[in-house]
Amino acid sequence: MxxxxxxxxxxxxxxxxxxxxxxxxxxxxxxxxxxxxxxxxxxxxxxxxxxxxxxxxxxxxxxxxxxxxxxxxxxxxxxxxxxxxxxxxxxxxxxxxxxxxxxxxxxxxxxxxxxxxxxxxxxxxxxxxxxxxxxxxxxxxxYRRLPGLAALRTAVADGVIGAIRHFETTYYCHHAADAADPFTWRFDRAASGGGALIDLGLHAIDAVEFAVGPIAEVAAARFATVIPERMDRDGTPHPVTNDDMAALLLVAGDGALGTLQASRVAHSTPNSLSIRVFGERGMASFSTEDLNALWLHEAGGDARFDGPRRIITGPLHGAYADVSSFRSRGVGTGYGEAFIAQVQAFLGCILTGTPSETPFAAAARTMRVLDAAGEAAATGAAARIPGESAA
Ligand SMILES: NC(=O)c1ccc[n+]([C@@H]2O[C@H](COP(=O)([O-])OP(=O)(O)OC[C@H]3O[C@@H](n4cnc5c(N)ncnc54)[C@H](O)[C@@H]3O)[C@@H](O)[C@H]2O)c1
Missing domain, CATH: 3.40.50.720 (NAD(P)-binding Rossmann-like Domain)
Structure with a gap:
């Protein structure tokens, strides 16, 4: 092969x-x-x-x-x-x-x-x-190829902040904030399968599953379309048939409760994914607005200096050393480098004959979270992800 x-x-x-x-x-x-x-x-x-x-x-x-x-x-x-x-x-x-x-x-x-x-x-x-x-x-x-998010996952997996209690994640974009932004396939449900949630929110869902654990339940969901019609580049009007924004209440990992918001109409945020995770012994937070940092709070220290620390990513963190042209801490990487890391992981699997860590089977399970969000929004009741049990 x-x-x-x-x-x-x-x-x-x-x-x-x-x-x-x-x-x-x-x-x-x-x-x-x-x-x-x-x-x-x-x-x-x-x-x-x-x-x-x-x-x-x-x-x-x-x-x-x-x-x-x-x-x-x-x-x-x-x-x-x-x-x-x-x-x-x-x-x-x-x-x-x-x-x-x-x-x-x-x-x-x-x-x-x-x-x-x-x-x-x-x-x-x-x-x-x-x-x-x-x-x-x-x-x-x-996004899981960004060193800051990889570092957050490691902090959670190593128990640095203890068992996870709750989390919040957002993915905000402004690419459709202006009603004059043109109609493309992204605004048509038949072409896209959905709007802000499938396009942007799916990255936030993956960030939760990557860092906290599988999402077991969508406890509640609401979608909103705030700009119902847009012109294409030729000036022809089209109805917008999917969500400009979505808000979800989730249960993940060992029962941690969390919220997710996705929006493509969020003025002031060109492209911003964030996740904040609260554990029994601290807090870990990552945002693409501070792309090369992990914020970490370990509770229980000297009360006079209590508070989160900003940890600058470097070669000790995942997806950094192999993509940074300067293999030193503080120089940083960008979103382009995440695609280098993604391709490196793919090619590595090919060359070593090992399966991907994000195979179709896993992605198919994650797609059921979107189905559950649709179901929760339609019925007003909580929707379970098949095969997952909420603690
Ligand atoms: N991971 C990320 O950060 C990220 C970012 C953007 C898009 N995406 C995903 O990438 C996919 C593409 O999005 P995009 O923003 O690049 O869209 P796009 O509209 O910029 O590009 C899609 C391209 O596909 C071409 N195309 C359409 N049908 C084709 C066909 N049958 N055969 C050959 N070419 C065809 C179009 O001409 C177009 O150039 C989507 O699934 C989207 O969700 C992921």
């Missing part, structure tokens, strides 16, 4: 979808071999496909893909391509990912895994087919 050239140390990569997220994947592949575990590995950007030909060509030229085109089938028919990244509008995921899985190639896809829990379950089933034995399937939950 890896090119035999260089004794299997060359990985040839295809990219399907050359928009915003696809270009972040291309950036990740271009820089992946700076990681220690990938020393000597050649990552060849072989073929990029987008429905918009000039965009595919532009991305090929800027990132160094050898070939570009508009046909997914041509890319998948090329036996020299080992691994494929998929970064398409959400309603394309089921069809295109099913074809990528059938090709036998390793696959890294953008979140969400399809439009809903059922589509995700179908894709997880296809990924687990016996013919795919040895092929990696992974979903890119990119």
């Amino acid at each position: 890896v090119s035999e050239t260089d004794g299997g140390r060359t990985v040839r990569v295809g990219l399907i979808g050359a928009g915003m997220a696809g270009q972040a994947h291309a950036f990740g592949y271009r820089n992946a071999s700076m990681g220690d575990a990938l020393r000597g590995v050649t990552v060849e950007l072989a073929h990029v496909v987008d429905a918009v030909a000039p965009l595919a060509q532009d991305v090929a030229e800027r990132y160094g893909f050898r070939r570009w085109g508009t046909s997914v089938d041509e890319l998948l028919a090329d036996p020299s391509i080992d691994a494929v990244s998929v970064a398409l509008p959400n309603n394309q995921h089921l069809d295109v990912l099913a074809r990528v899985l059938a090709s036998g190639k390793h696959v890294l896809t953008e979140k969400p895994l399809g439009l809903d829990g059922d589509q995700a379950a179908r894709l997880a089933e296809l990924a687990a087919a016996p013919e795919r034995a040895g092929a990696v399937d992974a979903v890119g939950f990119s």
Whole structure:
């Protein structure tokens, strides 16, 4: 499943979808071999496909893909391509990912895994087919590749703040705050599966599951669409058929209660994910607004100096040393580096024959949290995630 050239140390990569997220994947592949575990590995950007030909060509030229085109089938028919990244509008995921899985190639896809829990379950089933034995399937939950969030998870896992009592998480964006912001596939339920919750809130859901533990129950949920109609770039009006914002009450881990808010209409916050976790012995907090820091409070010290500390991330924290061009603390990394780390993890699985830590099966379970939020909002009653028991 890896090119035999260089004794299997060359990985040839295809990219399907050359928009915003696809270009972040291309950036990740271009820089992946700076990681220690990938020393000597050649990552060849072989073929990029987008429905918009000039965009595919532009991305090929800027990132160094050898070939570009508009046909997914041509890319998948090329036996020299080992691994494929998929970064398409959400309603394309089921069809295109099913074809990528059938090709036998390793696959890294953008979140969400399809439009809903059922589509995700179908894709997880296809990924687990016996013919795919040895092929990696992974979903890119990119925020867990930020050193500050990785450090928060470690603090929780190591018991630094004790058993978790409660948490809060938010993902706010302003990209749709202005009614004049144009209509795109993101505002159409049929194309997106949902609005702020599936697009942004899913990252916050993953941050909770990464740091605290699996979400077992959506105790309550409300969605709101505050701008009901938008014009597309040609001036044609369209109804907005999904949520501009969502508010959820969650139960996670060993019964910790938490809240989640996701909004794409939040003035003053261009792009901001935060999580704050309160334990029996302290508090840990991370926000992309202070991207290279973890805030940590360990209770019980000298009362005169009681309070949280700001810990600057560095090579001792996950997803830092292998992506930072300066391997020293305080220099920091950005969101682009998270995509390098994500690709490094994917390529590492391919080269070592190990499964991803974010396989389709796990992402399919996480998609059930979105289903549960929809159910809780519709019924006004708590909705359990299948297979999870709330403590
Ligand atoms: N992890 C993150 O931080 C992050 C950020 C942005 C988007 N995303 C995810 O990435 C995916 C894509 O989002 P985006 O913002 O890049 O969207 P986008 O609209 O910028 O790009 C999507 C691209 O797919 C192309 N396309 C559509 N259908 C196609 C088809 N059948 N074959 C080939 N090309 C096709 C479009 O022409 C477009 O260029 C979404 O699932 C989104 O949730 C993740």
